[in-house]
Amino acid sequence: MYIMPKSQARALAAALxxxxxxxxxxxxxxxxxxxxxxxxxxxxIRLEAAIPYNPPKSVVFPxxxxxxxxxxxxxxxxxxxxxxxxxxxxxxVGLRACDLNGLLCLDRxxxxxxxxxxxxxxxxxxxxxxVNNCVRPFPQCFCVCTDSxxxxxxxxxxxxxxxxxxYLFEAGSEKGQALARRLGLKEAGPGAxxxxxxxxxxxxxxxxxxxxxxxxxxxxxxxxxxxxFISNDIWEFIGDQCFExxxxxxxxxxxxCFNIEDINxxxxxxxxxxxxxSCSYEGYTRMAGxxxxxxxxxxxxxxxxxxxxxxxxxxKYLRPGCxxxxxxxxxxxxxxxxxxxVTYIRREITKAGAK
Amino acid sequence: MSGANxxxxxxxxxxxxxxxxxxxxxxxxxxxFSFENPEAARAFRARSGQFVMCTVYGAGEFAVSLPFSPxxxxxxxxxxxxxxxxxxxxxxxxxxxxxxxxxxxxGFPFESIKGxxxxxxxxxxxxxxxxxxxxxxxxxxxxxxxxxxIYGSKSSQELMYRDMIEKWKATxxxxxxxxxxxxxxxxxxxxxxxxxxxxxAKVPVENTVAFVCGPPLMFNSVIKxxxxxxxxxxxxxxxxxxxxxxxxxxxxxxxxxxxLVCTDGPVYTYKQIKTLGEQI
Numbered sequence: 001m002y003i004m005p006k007s008q009a010r011a012l013a014a015a016l017x018x019x020x021x022x023x024x025x026x027x028x029x030x031x032x033x034x035x036x037x038x039x040x041x042x043x044x045i046r047l048e049a050a051i052p053y054n055p056p057k058s059v060v061f062p063x064x065x066x067x068x069x070x071x072x073x074x075x076x077x078x079x080x081x082x083x084x085x086x087x088x089x090x091x092x093v094g095l096r097a098c099d100l101n102g103l104l105c106l107d108r109x110x111x112x113x114x115x116x117x118x119x120x121x122x123x124x125x126x127x128x129x130x131v132n133n134c135v136r137p138f139p140q141c142f143c144v145c146t147d148s149x150x151x152x153x154x155x156x157x158x159x160x161x162x163x164x165x166x167y168l169f170e171a172g173s174e175k176g177q178a179l180a181r182r183l184g185l186k187e188a189g190p191g192a193x194x195x196x197x198x199x200x201x202x203x204x205x206x207x208x209x210x211x212x213x214x215x216x217x218x219x220x221x222x223x224x225x226x227x228x229f230i231s232n233d234i235w236e237f238i239g240d241q242c243f244e245x246x247x248x249x250x251x252x253x254x255x256x257c258f259n260i261e262d263i264n265x266x267x268x269x270x271x272x273x274x275x276x277x278s279c280s281y282e283g284y285t286r287m288a289g290x291x292x293x294x295x296x297x298x299x300x301x302x303x304x305x306x307x308x309x310x311x312x313x314x315x316k317y318l319r320p321g322c323x324x325x326x327x328x329x330x331x332x333x334x335x336x337x338x339x340x341x342v343t344y345i346r347r348e349i350t351k352a353g354a355k
Numbered sequence: 356m357s358g359a360n361x362x363x364x365x366x367x368x369x370x371x372x373x374x375x376x377x378x379x380x381x382x383x384x385x386x387x388f389s390f391e392n393p394e395a396a397r398a399f400r401a402r403s404g405q406f407v408m409c410t411v412y413g414a415g416e417f418a419v420s421l422p423f424s425p426x427x428x429x430x431x432x433x434x435x436x437x438x439x440x441x442x443x444x445x446x447x448x449x450x451x452x453x454x455x456x457x458x459x460x461x462g463f464p465f466e467s468i469k470g471x472x473x474x475x476x477x478x479x480x481x482x483x484x485x486x487x488x489x490x491x492x493x494x495x496x497x498x499x500x501x502x503x504x505i506y507g508s509k510s511s512q513e514l515m516y517r518d519m520i521e522k523w524k525a526t527x528x529x530x531x532x533x534x535x536x537x538x539x540x541x542x543x544x545x546x547x548x549x550x551x552x553x554x555x556a557k558v559p560v561e562n563t564v565a566f567v568c569g570p571p572l573m574f575n576s577v578i579k580x581x582x583x584x585x586x587x588x589x590x591x592x593x594x595x596x597x598x599x600x601x602x603x604x605x606x607x608x609x610x611x612x613x614x615l616v617c618t619d620g621p622v623y624t625y626k627q628i629k630t631l632g633e634q635i
Contacts, residue, residue: 067366068366068367070412070454072412072413072452074413074451077372077450077451077452078452079370079412079452079454081367081368081370081454083366083367109605110605113604113618114360114603114604114618115360115365115603115604115605115618117603117605118365118366119366256605256607257606257607257608258600258601258605258606258607259600259606259608260416260600260601260606261415262410262413262414262415262416264413270412270413272416274600274606277606277608279607279610284598284608285597285598285608285609286598287596287597287598288417288437288438288439288440288441289437289438291571293571293597293611293633293634293635294633294634295634303610306612306613307610310613
């Protein structure tokens with residue numbers, strides 16, 4: 001472990017900017033809102049900013065992305081296909097632990113199983129990750145309930161933990177070690193690991209008093225959903241509050257569904273685009289000929305909660321598909337962000353227990 | 356990668372030339388194709404029950420079950436025009452080109468059904484995905500017991516692959532039962548929905564597997580009849596269809612419960628289907 005004065009954070013970002021496209025938390029000029037975005041100027045990165053409104057998902061899984069283009073000349077009967085291969089190395093500086101865990105969920109899904117998602121893989125390789133451990137929670141947070149924070153345990157090149165005027169700088173990879181040497185950081189000495197543990201413990205201890213917007217004690221709920229304990233009534237109650245706006249899916253660090261469309265340009269080229277999609281949309285499963293196997297509203301609306309809290313991540317990877325960032329609760333106009341859904345279900349469990 | 360999908364064309368389609376187009380029934384055509392690239396042609400080893408993603412250049416891509424079996428001499432697709440992309444496909448003529456990705460999916464489990472009686476129950480174009488299996492089973496006639504095809508459609512004009520079925524009938528012990536939904540002049544066979552033929556066909560129960568494919572309503576009533584006849588849940592198989600975009604288990608449009616039709620299916624037993632918790 002190394003010590004890095006907080007004043008050196010800009011130098012860290014600048015060093016990475018030489019080899020990578022830089023991404024990190026920034027404050028919007030007009031409103032001061034924290035966003036996770038591409039930055040040209042390393043000084044724009046604000047490590048102290050609150051958790052950004054958007055997750056870093058779009059860095060590896062852009063909202064709309066061309067995955068191929070082709071020209072078909074019907075007269076000459078020729079096809080020329082072209083695969084986009086313009087992926088540049090990226091550095092993510094100032095990622096929170098929840099969002100890093102979101103990326104790891106996406107990794108498991110896109111890079112695992114029978115097929116690898118080649119487009120995701122191309123974004124993900126050649127990436128440098130600097131995680132910024134949370135020394136205190138934000139009001140919306142519940143990462144302690146989803147085992148994804150406040151400190152990252154894996155998947156980073158560098159982990160920073162704020163310690164007064166300094167950061168404790170941990171290298172998680174060879175690349176991270178090289179950066180420490182390049183920045184000329186000094187070793188933190190033998191007591192540093194214990195100091196970090198204390199800082200993180202103190203952060204956890206603050207959740208009760210400071211992370212007051214959401215509570216989502218997820219593990220028991222996951223068990224009950226997976227074993228079919230939750231009655232249809234409660235799913236209907238939850239489903240009835242859904243506006244089908246898709247906002248939850250778009251701000252979620254782990255939601256990965258996409259659509260693919262071929263878009264014709266005036267120049268005669270066709271772009272095969274993939275773009276974010278949401279399982280809460282009615283047309284999501286509709287087939288040609290209008291047959292829609294997922295027609296009942298509760299089928300459709302609750303798919304997402306099953307996905308997060310039962311099958312997708314948990315049955316395969318033994319963790320929830322939720323990382324406790326609280327963004328879905330913040331954007332949902334129907335009060336059915338994951339934390340609230342968990343609360344509704346816990347209420348049912350409690351009622352059933354009282355009977 | 357291993358198993359059923361080894362060697363699949365995954366991301367960028369391979370271009371194939373349409374060699375011949377045959378009208379099957381109204382709105383359904385069969386497209387015989389060959390790959391431009393001989394490598395792709397060699398690598399393309401579809402198993403019965405799998406599907407492909409077919410690109411109609413300039414229009415988009417759709418998922419479609421493969422009707423042909425490795426025993427057939429030419430690869431082909433049979434497609435009903437039912438949406439934007441399939442309509443564009445129907446506008447193509449021999450010599451035009453399409454793109455193909457795949458084959459994807461699990462395919463029918465032929466090894467485990469050796470020595471059994473095989474019942475096919477198809478409704479309308481539900482015969483398309485079953486065709487490959489029928490071809491395979493008839494080619495290996497000695498490996499199976501009774502082979503029964505129960506097939507129904509709206510009218511006699513909408514029975515698929517009729518010429519082919521006539522040829523198959525020459526195979527010893529291939530029993531066929533046809534029905535159409537409403538009476539029509541010249542039709543002397545049974546009239547009524549396809550499930551009404553299950554009981555008259557006196558299907559064997561012991562050591563029997565049933566393949567069922569057709570529209571959702573037909574599927575549900577046929578399953579009832581088969582169960583009533585005594586066929587077990589796990590001996591009934593179907594290929595499910597879903598809206599698909601990627602074919603490789605990533606876009607999630609075909610998710611049913613925790614399974615994905617594109618990689619866990621499209622072939623499921625009724626025992627599995629019952630636990631999926633969605634409509635067919």
